[in-house]
Structures are given as C-alpha cells and as structure tokens.
Amino acid sequence: MNCSDIRQRINDEIRHDKPLLTHDEAVVQHIRHCDLCRSLYTDAVLTRELREMPVPEPRADFAARAIQNAVKMNRMKRIKSLVGISAAAMLILAAGLVFTRGLPDFAGRPGLAPNAGLTAPGRMEKTVRVMIETRQSRQNATLAIDLTENVALKNFPGHRQLTWQTELTQGRNLLELPLVFDDDAEGYVNIRYRYNGNEQQVRIPVRAEKEHEPQTTITS
Amino acid sequence: MKRPTAQAEIFEALLTPHIPALYKTAYRLTGSGDKAEDLVQELLVKLYPKTDEMQTIEALGPWLKKALYRLFVDELRKIARRPEGRLGGFQEEIETVKASSDNPEKMAEIAQIREKLQDALNILDPQHRSVVVMHLAEGYTLKEIAAIYNAPAETIKTQLRRAKARLKKYLKM
Numbered sequence: 001m002n003c004s005d006i007r008q009r010i011n012d013e014i015r016h017d018k019p020l021l022t023h024d025e026a027v028v029q030h031i032r033h034c035d036l037c038r039s040l041y042t043d044a045v046l047t048r049e050l051r052e053m054p055v056p057e058p059r060a061d062f063a064a065r066a067i068q069n070a071v072k073m074n075r076m077k078r079i080k081s082l083v084g085i086s087a088a089a090m091l092i093l094a095a096g097l098v099f100t101r102g103l104p105d106f107a108g109r110p111g112l113a114p115n116a117g118l119t120a121p122g123r124m125e126k127t128v129r130v131m132i133e134t135r136q137s138r139q140n141a142t143l144a145i146d147l148t149e150n151v152a153l154k155n156f157p158g159h160r161q162l163t164w165q166t167e168l169t170q171g172r173n174l175l176e177l178p179l180v181f182d183d184d185a186e187g188y189v190n191i192r193y194r195y196n197g198n199e200q201q202v203r204i205p206v207r208a209e210k211e212h213e214p215q216t217t218i219t220s
Numbered sequence: 221m222k223r224p225t226a227q228a229e230i231f232e233a234l235l236t237p238h239i240p241a242l243y244k245t246a247y248r249l250t251g252s253g254d255k256a257e258d259l260v261q262e263l264l265v266k267l268y269p270k271t272d273e274m275q276t277i278e279a280l281g282p283w284l285k286k287a288l289y290r291l292f293v294d295e296l297r298k299i300a301r302r303p304e305g306r307l308g309g310f311q312e313e314i315e316t317v318k319a320s321s322d323n324p325e326k327m328a329e330i331a332q333i334r335e336k337l338q339d340a341l342n343i344l345d346p347q348h349r350s351v352v353v354m355h356l357a358e359g360y361t362l363k364e365i366a367a368i369y370n371a372p373a374e375t376i377k378t379q380l381r382r383a384k385a386r387l388k389k390y391l392k393m
Contacts, residue, residue, distance in 0.1 A: 042393040045333060046384065050357040053337050055247045058257055063239040066257070070264035071228045 001026050006037045010044050125154065128177040128204055130191055138168040142194040145177065148187030151206050154178040181206060231271045235264060238284050245285060248353040249292050251342045263291050289354060289368050296346050333391050340390045348383035355380055 006027060031038045134141075144163040147153065155178070156162060181187060192201040239260065246256035267274065267287065277283050341349055354360040354368070362380065366373040387393075 042388050043384065045393065046387060046391075047356045049334055049337050050248075050353070053248070053334075053357070055244045056253055058240075058243050058253065062243070062257055062260075063236055066239065066261045066264050067232045067235060069261060070268045071231065073265050074268040 001030055003030075003034060003037050006030055006034070007040060010037075010040055013044075123180055123182055126179050126181075126206065128179055128189055128206070130175040130177070130202070130204075132168060132173045132175060132193060134168050134170055134173065137170045138195050140165050140195075141168050142166075142192075143175065144192040144194070146190040146192075147179075148189075148206075151179055151181045151187040151189060154180050179206060227268075227271050230275065231268055234271070234274050234280065235267070235284075238281055241281065242284060242288055245288060245353070245358065246292075248341070248357055249289075249346070249350050251338065251349065259288065259292060259295070262295075263288050266291065285358065286368060289350070292346075292350060293369055296350075333393065336391055340387045343390055344383055344386060348379055348386070351376055351379045352383045352387065356384075 009024075009027060031041050142163065142165050145153070145161065147160050149160070153159060153162065157180075175191070177189060177191075179189065186205070186207050188203050188205050190201060190203045192199060242260050242263065243256055246259040247253060250256050250259055263284075267284075274280060274283075341352070344352065351365060354365050355362065360368075362373050362376050366376045369376060
C-alpha cells in the first residue's frame with residue numbers, strides 16, 4: 001500500500017464518516033513509518049473528533065434569559081441616550097443666554113408692555129429678551145418672574161414676583177423685560193413658563209457691567 | 221422604527237433557533253460554559269439594534285457565527301491591549317513543536333483522543349484555539365478566517381500549523 005492509496009482512504013473515510021483506518025493493520029503500519037501520511041491521518045482524526053466533540057448544555061432557560069437581557073440592556077441604553085439628549089438641550093438653552101443676540105422685537109409680546117419710566121440717578125436700565133418658541137399656539141400659558149432684591153422691573157417697582165396668564169402664538173413669542181438695577185448690582189431674573197402641567201425655567205444673571213442685553217429662548 | 225415590543229418579539233423569533241449552535245461554537249472557542257454564555261449574551265446585546273437588518277439576511281446562521289467570531293476576536297484584542305492580560309496568542313512562539321509524536325509506536329487510540337480533546341484545546345491560547353475551531357471544527361477556509369481576523373492568510377496558516385502540532389503532541393498522536 002503506497003502513500004497515494006493511504007491518502008485516498010483517509011479522504012474517503014472522512015467523507016463517509018467511517019472509522020478511521022485503525023481496523024486495517026497494513027494502513028496502521030504505513031502510517032507509523034510515513035511522516036507525511038501520519039500527519040494527514042492525525043489531521044483527519046483531529047478534524048473529525050473536533051466536529052463531534054460533545055459540548056455540555058448551557059444552563060436551563062439560558063436562551064430565554066439571554067434574549068430578555070439583550071432586550072432589557074438595549075432599552076436601558078436607549079433611556080440613557082434620551083437622558084443625554086435632554087441634558088444636551090438644557091446646555092443649548094444655557095448657551096443661548098450668551099450667544100443669541102440681535103433678535104428682532106416681536107409685536108405681539110405677551111403680557112408685559114414696557115412703558116416709559118423714570119430712572120433714578122446711579123441706576124441702570126437693561127432689557128432682557130426671552131424668546132418663547134412653541135410648536136403650536138398655547139391658550140392660558142402661565143409666565144412667572146422672580147427677581148432678586150436689587151433688580152426690579154421698570155414698570156413694577158417693589159415687585160419681586162409676577163405671575164400672569166397669556167396666550168402664545170405658534171412659533172416665536174418675544175418677552176421683553178425692562179430691568180432697573182443699581183450700577184454696581186449683581187442679581188438675576190428667573191423666568192418660568194408653565195403649560196399643561198409642564199414647566200420650564202431659565203435664570204438669567206444680571207450684571208451692571210454687561211455691554212449687551214442678554215437674550216434667551218425657551219422652546220415648548 | 222418598530223415599536224419596542226414588536227422589535228423584541230421579532231428579535232426573539234429570529235435568534236432563539238440559533239442560540240444552541242452559537243453556544244456550542246462559543247464553548248469550543250472559550251473552553252468554558254460560563255464564558256460561552258457570556259460571549260453569546262454579549263453578542264445578543266450587540267445584535268438587538270440590528271433586528272431589522274437581520275430580517276433581510278437569508279442565511280442567518282453563518283452570518284451569526286461570523287458575528288460571534290468577530291466579537292470573540294475583538295474581546296481577545298481588548299485583553300491583549302491590557303498590560304496585565306497579554307495573551308500568548310499574540311506573542312511569537314519561540315518554541316517549535318514537532319508535528320507528530322516522537323514515538324509512532326505510542327500513537328494514542330481514538331477513544332483516548334476523544335477523552336482528552338477538550339483539555340487539549342484548553343492548553344492552546346485563545347487565538348490558536350479559535351483558529352483551530354474555525355478551521356477544523358467549523359470548516360472555514362484560511363482565507364475566510366484571515367478576513368475575520370483582518371490578518372494575512374499566511375499568519376493564520378502558521379498559527380494553525382503550530383496549534384495542530386501542540387494538540388497532536390498533547391494527545392500523543
């Protein structure tokens with residue numbers, strides 16, 4: 001029996017899933033003394049045994065648990081991602097305090113009408129503009145303003161808090177707040193917008209040295 | 221985008237029939253039931269967002285196997301990048317293992333080989349073990365394995381030769 005015969009037998013027996021040659025003494029003798037045929041034979045044995053190697057069963061209900069966990073973990077990732085988006089939206093809102101400037105006045109501004117008034121010597125006036133953007137018109141939206149002690153609304157001296165209801169049109173609504181404060185004062189105006197149980201608020205710092213009038217946008 | 225519940229149901233229907241085969245391959249790759257479960261679990265987590273894509277794949281079984289291999293390879297690379305977790309599979313082996321037993325008269329019986337095969341696989345480092353499993357047990361060509369590993373086919377061929385030599389030596393073949 002030569003090498004060619006042996007290789008043919010190996011291939012044939014592997015293909016037909018027969019016992020590998022150990023039943024044939026002539027083949028066994030050849031393999032023992034021929035390095036190349038022995039290598040092919042042992043490769044064939046390894047291949048077959050690996051393919052047939054028994055694998056212990058996974059734990060009971062592993063498949064169902066694995067599927068459930070995969071779904072659950074992905075849902076948690078999604079929730080985290082949404083939280084991330086909300087946080088990003090808040091940052092954009094905050095960034096708007098600094099960067100949105102030069103917005104045009106809105107003729108139909110709600111509620112507050114800035115009237116001419118007297119400003120005492122040593123006091124400054126600045127107008128804070130807040131853009132409220134709504135996807136649809138809002139009846140009876142509530143606006144509220146909180147002011148620190150050293151900041152006042154020009155037309156409402158002595159009022160620290162103001163709350164009123166107004167109608168917002170679809171799109172942009174500009175709220176102008178003429179503020180009066182001392183030259184060296186630092187304070188803030190807190191603006192809250194409520195509609196249908198949801199509330200958004202923004203706090204705007206007010207400083208005498210500011211050159212530009214701060215403006216911001218609330219999106220609803 | 222599908223409703224989350226609908227997506228979960230589709231995902232379950234698509235994947236459940238393949239989990240036993242994936243686990244079996246994962247077991248061969250990792251050599252442990254716990255690690256095999258972890259690997260399959262991680263694969264499912266990564267696949268869930270691809271539910272829509274998987275619905276369009278005709279031969280999902282082989283596609284999933286390749287995804288499993290890629291994940292396994294990625295995991296190996298992550299471990300290899302950690303200074304404390306460097307694996308032998310990514311180091312050049314200095315040792316040259318002889319291709320067959322020194323003494324052919326002592327060739328092991330097939331029954332003995334069968335008994336020791338899992339132990340023999342476990343002495344291989346994960347990289348070599350995965351190449352052996354992919355090629356010998358699962359029937360992937362060297363070219364296909366090279367593509368999965370993003371490595372030259374020659375490298376895979378060398379790894380396979382060394383791995384087989386170590387297995388045969390351990391099994392006294």
